[in-house]
Amino acid sequence: MSLELTPVQAVACCSPLSREPLSEEAAEQASVVLKALGDPVRLRLMSLVASHEGGEACVCDLNDAFELSQPTISHHLKVLHEVGLLDREKRGVWVYYRARAEVLQNLASLIGGQAA
Amino acid sequence: MSLELTPVQAVACCSPLSREPLSEEAAEQASVVLKALGDPVRLRLMSLVASHEGGEACVCDLNDAFELSQPTISHHLKVLHEVGLLDREKRGVWVYYRARAEVLQNLASLIGGQAA
């Protein structure tokens, strides 16, 4: 168990962008999460999972939504998972990804929030 | 005057991520704005400008905040300007960038918003 903050933990730590200048460290971490969402395929994947019933979706559902190879979708899901935007759970043969709503909330607060 | 939507206009058009799947077009446009924020230097620049008094800052102030060359800062400001996150105004010898707060708000709503 490392003492390092994961990117998503760091996102939750700060005042909104517009309130005070982001520290170098906070910017470094938050930008990792934003970069993960800064790809059209990953943004749609995130939206597909988050808007799916129960906030989770099977990879089998996701592959069909794109005209991309299965390894490519797998790669994008891995990126979203690694920055903490998606949780991953294997159930039998299938793998389910679940959107971490609180992470999206924290990110939204960082970008547009009024509060401290 | 083109009929194409700029990225920031497109960001304001949609339900939140988690409400319904983002359309391919909406994702394409929103991801451009998110990608612009997905760099630590640009994120800090955006924060510096947005949190500066009056919501605007002179390039001369911004250059000193980084250990990067002046052209590099200029390049990042251009990226933020091109996606519509920063307005640009020349006053005499100086150039002022102004944060577009409503764009940040719309983006925050897209990511974490509860409303339609």
Add this chain to the structure above:
DNA sequence: TGTAGATATTTACATGTGTCTATGTCTCTT
């Protein structure tokens, strides 16, 4: 046990990106 199906990993490659140096443009001042 062996075969089929779902997902991940590896490898490779073309393209994109962040940075710098050098140079250009514009504006004020002398």
Add this chain to the structure above:
DNA sequence: AAGAGACATAGACACATGTAAATATCTACA
């Protein structure tokens, strides 16, 4: 008009990234 300062642009280069084909791993079931 000529020089100086603020900012932008152009060009170059190392490195990151999105994608696909081939392959591996894991699980269920016959």
